[in-house]
Amino acid sequence: MVQGSVNLNTELSKEWLQDYVDSWINFYKKQTVDGEVATYIPILAEADQHALGISIIGKNGVTIKSGDTEEKFTIQSISKVLTFISACMDRGLSYVLNRVDVEPTGEAFNSIMHLEMKQPKKPFNPLVNSGAITVSSLLSGKTSDQKLDSLFVLMEKMIGYRPQVNVDAYESERDTSMRNRSIGYYLLEGGYLESDLGITLETYFKQCSIEITTSDLAKIGLVLSNDGRDPNTEEEIIPRSVARLVKALMLTCGMYDASGKFAAYVGIPAKSGVSGGIVAVVPPRVRDEELPFLDGCGIGVFGPALDLQGNSIGGIKLLRHIANQWDLSLF
Numbered sequence: 001m002v003q004g005s006v007n008l009n010t011e012l013s014k015e016w017l018q019d020y021v022d023s024w025i026n027f028y029k030k031q032t033v034d035g036e037v038a039t040y041i042p043i044l045a046e047a048d049q050h051a052l053g054i055s056i057i058g059k060n061g062v063t064i065k066s067g068d069t070e071e072k073f074t075i076q077s078i079s080k081v082l083t084f085i086s087a088c089m090d091r092g093l094s095y096v097l098n099r100v101d102v103e104p105t106g107e108a109f110n111s112i113m114h115l116e117m118k119q120p121k122k123p124f125n126p127l128v129n130s131g132a133i134t135v136s137s138l139l140s141g142k143t144s145d146q147k148l149d150s151l152f153v154l155m156e157k158m159i160g161y162r163p164q165v166n167v168d169a170y171e172s173e174r175d176t177s178m179r180n181r182s183i184g185y186y187l188l189e190g191g192y193l194e195s196d197l198g199i200t201l202e203t204y205f206k207q208c209s210i211e212i213t214t215s216d217l218a219k220i221g222l223v224l225s226n227d228g229r230d231p232n233t234e235e236e237i238i239p240r241s242v243a244r245l246v247k248a249l250m251l252t253c254g255m256y257d258a259s260g261k262f263a264a265y266v267g268i269p270a271k272s273g274v275s276g277g278i279v280a281v282v283p284p285r286v287r288d289e290e291l292p293f294l295d296g297c298g299i300g301v302f303g304p305a306l307d308l309q310g311n312s313i314g315g316i317k318l319l320r321h322i323a324n325q326w327d328l329s330l331f
């Protein structure tokens, strides 16, 4: 059984929190058998279905790591949050929002349906593939590597080092992704792409193949929790208006067509990817009781076994449990 309810008034020590998180990881690791690793990008099928890890980094510097936290994995759809930020910083919010909306779709992340059925065919939001591919075309630079440069600069400020593209993952997606190519042609027809389609898709496949760890995701979450400022120096990394919009998008659209349930049962902004990563943002909260991470924290999860919506099955359950125990919900 998972360890029982936490006595929230107990003095909070790191060891105490660590023990709880370890027991929750052990419990939810067993439930990874109920999910399946993604196979439509062939290299993702090689992931360990039973892996589950979490990193939590607080504004106060307290760090809890448990389970499979040393593994590097590809960022996949979580990159959509970062390219959107980067494009907004480069071009200005209104320029980007003229080309991509901020509405949830209720459809799968790679759906073509709304591009075909709605007028105008403007992509619904930057966290589904159609919106993200549009955003990739807005990044400044002529080649995909130039376009990714501003993304890397942003990521370096958030995670403390310049990450790298996993070339095997990039090639695996590039050589199989017929659906994203189809989405690209729809966008081209609608006049939403600002760069050549080939360069745009190359940029998108490369950004999805950037390698990260759960700690990197937790650091990204922490910067967003701190309204876009560096948690140590308080220097602005992302303008507050952009950070605010991104968190609203994560809450309403970040977990694919399970975003409503995630908002209802977990209640914090988050974004997942098909490699099994999730970044979650816990803003500072005001509570009477003594609770963990009241000043806010970032959470990074890795668990490649996915549920039917394509979210990490163990990761979602783990986050739901932690959110309940620590009263993390915004609502």
Ligand SMILES: NC(=O)CC[C@H](N)C(=O)O
Pocket (backbone or CB within 6 Å): 075, 076, 077, 078, 109, 110, 129, 173, 180, 208, 272, 273, 274, 275, 310
């Ligand atoms: N949901 C995801 O993580 C999807 C990203 C993946 N690279 C794709 O485009 O299909």
